[in-house]
Amino acid sequence: MLRMAETGGTAPRIEAVHRRYGVDPRQVRLVRAPYRICPLGAHIDHQLGTVTAMAIDRAVWLAFAPTPADRRVRLTSRSFAGEVDFALDAVPDRVDGDWGNFPRGAVRALQAAGHDLRCGIVGVTDGGLAEGGLSSSAAIGVAYLLALQAANGLVVAPNDNIRLDQAIENGYLGLRNGILDPAAILLSRRDQLTVIDCKTMTHEVVPAGAGLRPFRVLIAFSGLRQALVSTDYNRRVGECQQAATALLAATGRGGTQALLGHITQEEYDAHAGVLTGPPSRRAAHVFAEMARVRNGVAAWRRGDTAELGRLMTASGHSSIHNYECGAPPLIDLYDILHTTDGVYGARFSGAGFRGCCVALVAPEAAEDAVASVRRRYARARPELAAEAPVLLCDSDDGARLVAQ
Ligand code: GLA
Secondary structure (H helix, E strand, C coil), rough: CCCEEEECHHHHHHHHHHHHHHHHHHHCEEEEEEEEEECCCCHHHHHCCCCEEEEEEEEEEEEEECCCCCCCEEEECCCCEEEEEEEECCCCCCCCCCCCCHHHHHHHHHHCCCCCCCEHHHHHHCCCCCCCCCCCHHHHHHHHHHHHHCCCCCCCCCHHHHHHHHHHHHHHHHEEEEEEHHHHHCCCCEEEEEEECCCCCCCEECCCCCCCCCCCCEEECCCCCCCHHHHCCCHHHHHHHHHHHHHHHHHHHCCCCCHHCCHHHHHHHHHHHHHHHHHHHHHHHHHHHHHHHHHHHHHHHHCCCCHHHHHHHHHHHHHHHCCCCCHHHHHHHHHHHHCCCCCEEECCCCCCCCCCCEECHHHHHHHHHHHHHHHHHHHHHHHHHHHCEEEEEEEEEEEECCCC
């Protein structure tokens, strides 16, 4: 069942660590790592494109205390069964589908980057991982990284934390994704659009232009929950690389390992004809999406809500028809959302293989929109709708340690 955290305050979280592990409540600290949406920039982070993001006001929480004496990590979850317990000196390998992969991956990533972890943690987490589409994996990964760093007195720059979280996902979990998720979770600021250049690893938080109409973030879950690594996500990344390699050869620039971000728009326009089949459609999506991001950021800056929404919906269309990542229930939801009154624009929130769709919606129409989406999705997918909530959220700040 979905748990979007945020119920209850800090006191019960601190109390839970105290009760479970017997530590002094004054030693307990909290990390809040929000979920994210991506208004534009679908599947271009792993090709070194520029993406847009916002953190939202739903989050994963980790209440933790350092354990200097025993160099172990011991965790329980308010959302998942069982305890995770391992020694810092003998981190077990990945176990498919196990929530313990994230703390184990975080310790491995820190150690591989040369950080000397002397101190373990005990802790209790809140927040689901299984819904998909809001980057719950990166949120929990970032939460463990920040907690282990705090426990060990490490000061790590945001870009290094982005790389560390990528090491958890690419290295430990085997998902060939880009930096969209951890960058969004670490860098976002309330009411701003986070624009992340995945090639240079630079970012800007952009305030909305004066005329931008107020909006709320509508999240509609599909009820599909499988782990992204078990979908066609990695295959699509491979098809983008095939396209990039063929385009690079056509330019005569040599080299065999390329990503589409290494190819300029002019080179693509000149040589797109060498591509056929899936790589051709993936490249068509990626180059058009890069242009949508440029235009969408400009629309956000000048306060053009209609154009921003139109580009989001066009992004969703391209994800379905050129990137071909839309699972049928997600496509149903996308079709429902972009034809709902008050919706400015809609698309898959995450990869599109499972999880949820996101829409920006006029505040005065938001409650009716939620009711209408619920009704229409229940008709389209009765077998999934009972486990597929529709929520209204707002933008928020990125991940942080929270004072008690
Ligand atoms: C998932 C991945 C991200 C990104 C999106 C699609 O959320 O984790 O890295 O590729 O899909 O834009």
